[in-house]
Amino acid sequence: MIDVQSLAMRYGPVVALDGVSFQANPGEILGLLGPNGAGKTTAMRILTTYLYPSSGTAKVDGIDILENPLEVRKRIGYLPETLPLYADMQVEEYLNFVGKARELSSKSLQERLGWVREACQLKSVWKHLLCELSKGYGQRVGLAQALIHDPKVLILDEPTSGLDPIQIIGIRSLIKSLAKEKTIIFSTHILQEVEVLADRIVIINEGKLVAQGTKRELAEKVLAQGQSAKELSLEDIFIQLLAPRKTVNA
Ligand SMILES: Nc1ncnc2c1ncn2[C@@H]1O[C@H](COP(=O)(O)OP(=O)(O)O)[C@@H](O)[C@H]1O
Numbered sequence: 001m002i003d004v005q006s007l008a009m010r011y012g013p014v015v016a017l018d019g020v021s022f023q024a025n026p027g028e029i030l031g032l033l034g035p036n037g038a039g040k041t042t043a044m045r046i047l048t049t050y051l052y053p054s055s056g057t058a059k060v061d062g063i064d065i066l067e068n069p070l071e072v073r074k075r076i077g078y079l080p081e082t083l084p085l086y087a088d089m090q091v092e093e094y095l096n097f098v099g100k101a102r103e104l105s106s107k108s109l110q111e112r113l114g115w116v117r118e119a120c121q122l123k124s125v126w127k128h129l130l131c132e133l134s135k136g137y138g139q140r141v142g143l144a145q146a147l148i149h150d151p152k153v154l155i156l157d158e159p160t161s162g163l164d165p166i167q168i169i170g171i172r173s174l175i176k177s178l179a180k181e182k183t184i185i186f187s188t189h190i191l192q193e194v195e196v197l198a199d200r201i202v203i204i205n206e207g208k209l210v211a212q213g214t215k216r217e218l219a220e221k222v223l224a225q226g227q228s229a230k231e232l233s234l235e236d237i238f239i240q241l242l243a244p245r246k247t248v249n250a
């Protein structure tokens with residue numbers, strides 16, 4: 001569903017991405033894991049066609065992001081790192097506005113507004129101003145705007161950042177429930193988040209791909225002789241993958 005091919009991005013002298021390739025299969029939740037500054041947001045901005053890469057490309061649902069960015073945007077719902085919310089709009093007005101910008105017919109817009117209101121549990125704040133919302137509800141509205149046009153692909157940049165533990169549980173279960181019908185890529189620097197949410201993991205560090213695979217596949221890359229994959233926590237795996245390469249099996 002998503003095929004990232006040797007993406008590179010330079011901001012002047014800063015190399016934010018250095019030839020990164022990875023794939024996400026249909027219906028999969030892919031966790032993009034890496035420390036701050038690894039290049040996660042840059043990769044997501046390129047995939048959602050808000051940034052033009054220095055080189056490389058990607059396909060979303062078979063469509064090239066450079067050749068046909070508008071068609072790619074139609075297929076993607078995007079929760080950016082910081083959402084441009086209009087403080088003086090009510091939740092309903094804002095989602096209505098996003099739906100119109102997405103060119104939904106008035107009939108399907110009404111259907112979708114009803115759907116996101118339920119799915120993102122926005123009933124209690126439906127008529128509230130955006131500036132009145134807690135961070136947790138702000139993220140729910142962010143997810144609702146990403147879902148309004150029922151996209152095949154969801155790209156979520158640190159969807160639980162800044163939330164309290166109860167809100168994190170809520171957002172994670174919402175993401176899980178969406179995965180049945182959608183391909184989801186989310187980014188995080190929190191190991192536990194990929195552990196609970198992701199079917200497959202892509203680890204990037206300093207703009208480079210470190211490894212990709214299921215937790216088990218990643219474990220197999222760092223197994224010592226006689227050790228079983230089950231004995232390794234994701235933390236062990238992550239530390240070893242980011243450690244000097246001599247400890248990692250090719
Ligand atoms: N607009 C920009 N101008 C210059 N450097 C940038 C810009 N955006 C990001 N960077 C740099 O690119 C690198 C990757 O950043 P980013 O993609 O935001 O990483 P992440 O989301 O993993 O924290 C960092 O070194 C960051 O400072």
Ligand SMILES: [Mg+2]
Nearest residue numbers: 040041042081
């Ligand atoms: Mg980021």
